[in-house]
Amino acid sequence: MSVKTTTALDRRGLSDDQLRRLFANMLLQRQLDNRGFQLNRQGKVPFALGSEGHEALQAGAALAFERGKDVLAPYYRDLGLCLGVGLTPYEIMLSIFARAGDHNGGRQFPNHYSSKSLGILSFSSILAAHIPHAVGAAYVIAYRGEVGRAVLCTCGDGTTSEGEWHESVNFASIHRLPVVFLVENNLWAISTPLSKQMAQPEIWKRAAGYGMPGKRFNGFDPIETYACVKEALDRARSGGGPTLLEGMCYRFLAHSTDDNDMTYRTKEEVVERRKNDPVQRFEALLIEGGVMTRDDATAMKQEVLAQTNDATDRAEAMPFPQAHDLYANVYEGAWEPWQ
Numbered sequence: 001m002s003v004k005t006t007t008a009l010d011r012r013g014l015s016d017d018q019l020r021r022l023f024a025n026m027l028l029q030r031q032l033d034n035r036g037f038q039l040n041r042q043g044k045v046p047f048a049l050g051s052e053g054h055e056a057l058q059a060g061a062a063l064a065f066e067r068g069k070d071v072l073a074p075y076y077r078d079l080g081l082c083l084g085v086g087l088t089p090y091e092i093m094l095s096i097f098a099r100a101g102d103h104n105g106g107r108q109f110p111n112h113y114s115s116k117s118l119g120i121l122s123f124s125s126i127l128a129a130h131i132p133h134a135v136g137a138a139y140v141i142a143y144r145g146e147v148g149r150a151v152l153c154t155c156g157d158g159t160t161s162e163g164e165w166h167e168s169v170n171f172a173s174i175h176r177l178p179v180v181f182l183v184e185n186n187l188w189a190i191s192t193p194l195s196k197q198m199a200q201p202e203i204w205k206r207a208a209g210y211g212m213p214g215k216r217f218n219g220f221d222p223i224e225t226y227a228c229v230k231e232a233l234d235r236a237r238s239g240g241g242p243t244l245l246e247g248m249c250y251r252f253l254a255h256s257t258d259d260n261d262m263t264y265r266t267k268e269e270v271v272e273r274r275k276n277d278p279v280q281r282f283e284a285l286l287i288e289g290g291v292m293t294r295d296d297a298t299a300m301k302q303e304v305l306a307q308t309n310d311a312t313d314r315a316e317a318m319p320f321p322q323a324h325d326l327y328a329n330v331y332e333g334a335w336e337p338w339q
């Protein structure tokens with residue numbers, strides 16, 4: 001199962017500006033990804049998680065999301081998706097550095113994105129625990145009779161083995177809820193390959209069993225991703241019910257800074273997959289298609305590096321949370337269980 005290579009620019013109605021924004025998002029995601037790993041190796045942060053290989057999928061999906069209307073229920077690998085819907089590099093860095101100014105007070109695991117104002121649901125490290133939450137949010141939209149709003153709920157391929165995933169997809173279909181289930185299939189669940197996760201490896205085909213439309217697309221192509229996610233979100237927003245989407249991609253880095261992927265996959269496999277690197281491919285397509293010049297691309301990379309450096313320095317300089325407010329936002333009235 002390989003991810004297709006895109007050979008010519010098919011812009012599907014996107015303007016030059018939108019195409020450049022897609023690319024800028026992909027660059028920023030990769031830069032911040034690398035920064036997290038660097039900070040970990042410098043001993044400055046305890047943990048970081050990579051999303052290299054998911055850039056095109058997440059930038060494309062984010063472009064289809066309507067800020068101020070839609071709700072996003074992401075998972076830990078959705079750095080680019082969360083940047084794309086409005087989280088800033090500074091907010092990302094506050095979370096990685098576990099500083100008090102973070103949305104979760106510096107007390108959530110890193111890469112557990114959330115923002116009330118942007119409509120990003122906070123989530124749990126327990127795989128698939130956020131899928132019923134996403135369906136609950138979609139139920140609220142339907143219950144209130146709101147049109148023009150939908151929930152975009154993402155997860156990895158391995159997560160679709162969890163019972164909550166199946167129960168949630170089934171419930172959403174029965175009630176024709178406005179939700180899109182987007183599976184980011186990177187072929188691995190830490191060390192477990194897809195073949196040990198499911199005997200029928202085409203996740204999108206499960207849609208038929210639940211009575212909803214399903215589609216698989218090339219997640220290395222941000223434009224194809226945008227078109228598929230937009231079509232599904234539009235259907236959900238207009239009362240057409242849920243869709244199951246499967247975006248094919250690959251995880252280039254280890255699962256996290258705590259993982260050594262060379263214990264379960266070969267360097268050759270990763271090198272082979274990197275030949276289709278979605279960031280480099282999209283850059284080449286935009287240059288060939290006359291959307292930007294090589295100099296534009298260089299300038300964008302410099303800008304992204306400057307943004308990342310600025311976010312890193314500002315977040316690192318911020319204070320940690322204080323021990324005395326450990327239970328703030330946990331119990332009503334900041335009740336402290338030891339008192």
Ligand SMILES: Cc1ncc(C[n+]2csc(CCOP(=O)(O)OP(=O)(O)O)c2C)c(N)n1
Nearest residue numbers: 077125126127156157158159186188189190
């Ligand atoms: C219920 C549960 N089981 C196991 C884990 C440990 N775990 C964390 S991430 C992960 C892999 C998930 O893989 P996938 O859904 O494919 O997402 P990916 O990390 O590949 O993007 C596992 C097994 C967990 N967090 N929760």
Ligand SMILES: [Mg+2]
Nearest residue numbers: 156157188189
């Ligand atoms: Mg996976």
